[in-house]
Amino acid sequence: MVISYFGENCFRLQSGDTSLLVDAANNRLKADAALRTEVPVDAIGFPDPSGTIEIAFPGEYETKGIEIRGFPVSAESGKVIKTGYLVRWEEVKYAILPRFSKLGDKEVIEEVGEPDVLFLPLGGEGLAPDAALKFVRQIEPSVVIPSYSRTPLEFLKSMGHKGAAEEKFVFKSKDIVGKKNHIVLLVAKA
Numbered sequence: 001m002v003i004s005y006f007g008e009n010c011f012r013l014q015s016g017d018t019s020l021l022v023d024a025a026n027n028r029l030k031a032d033a034a035l036r037t038e039v040p041v042d043a044i045g046f047p048d049p050s051g052t053i054e055i056a057f058p059g060e061y062e063t064k065g066i067e068i069r070g071f072p073v074s075a076e077s078g079k080v081i082k083t084g085y086l087v088r089w090e091e092v093k094y095a096i097l098p099r100f101s102k103l104g105d106k107e108v109i110e111e112v113g114e115p116d117v118l119f120l121p122l123g124g125e126g127l128a129p130d131a132a133l134k135f136v137r138q139i140e141p142s143v144v145i146p147s148y149s150r151t152p153l154e155f156l157k158s159m160g161h162k163g164a165a166e167e168k169f170v171f172k173s174k175d176i177v178g179k180k181n182h183i184v185l186l187v188a189k190a
Contacts, residue, residue, distance in 0.1 A: 003169040005186035037098030099125040129155040142176040
């Protein structure tokens with residue numbers, strides 16, 4: 001599996017010729033399926049002529065051996081629908097979350113369970129470093145990949161992480177077995 005970061009909350013997960021996009025800002029990046037963690041309440045979906053399957057709401061989906069389950073995340077404003085996703089792909093469980101600034105939603109913690117890889121929005125409209133640390137300690141993922149924050153240093157320091165940012169995260173499921181709360185900081189590609 002190869003995970004690349006494109007800034008904000010945009011990631012591409014790729015294995016062989018199959019890829020999954022999360023929160024792509026435009027249609028420049030191609031994939032077999034695209035997840036949207038936030039959509040305006042009045043959004044109406046239209047088929048994508050490129051053949052990409054776009055998923056933007058809670059429900060159960062499957063495409064090309066990727067199992068996807070979307071669950072609602074309480075929005076702090078009534079203008080957007082926020083959806084978190086649990087993705088099972090090649091024996092790895094991924095938790096992909098939208099931005100949320102409070103940990104008050106215990107349902108999110110219950111939905112997420114103990115993922116192998118957690119995509120965690122930080123800073124700005126995402127969690128503050130102390131709330132992010134508390135959240136990570138509650139669910140104990142094997143790997144945490146922060147997004148949004150331009151300077152996640154405070155979060156990294158609180159987690160005891162001193163590593164450098166990487167261009168991409170390349171791994172197999174056996175590489176993350178037994179790890180707890182390992183931080184992978186990715187450099188956003190232009």
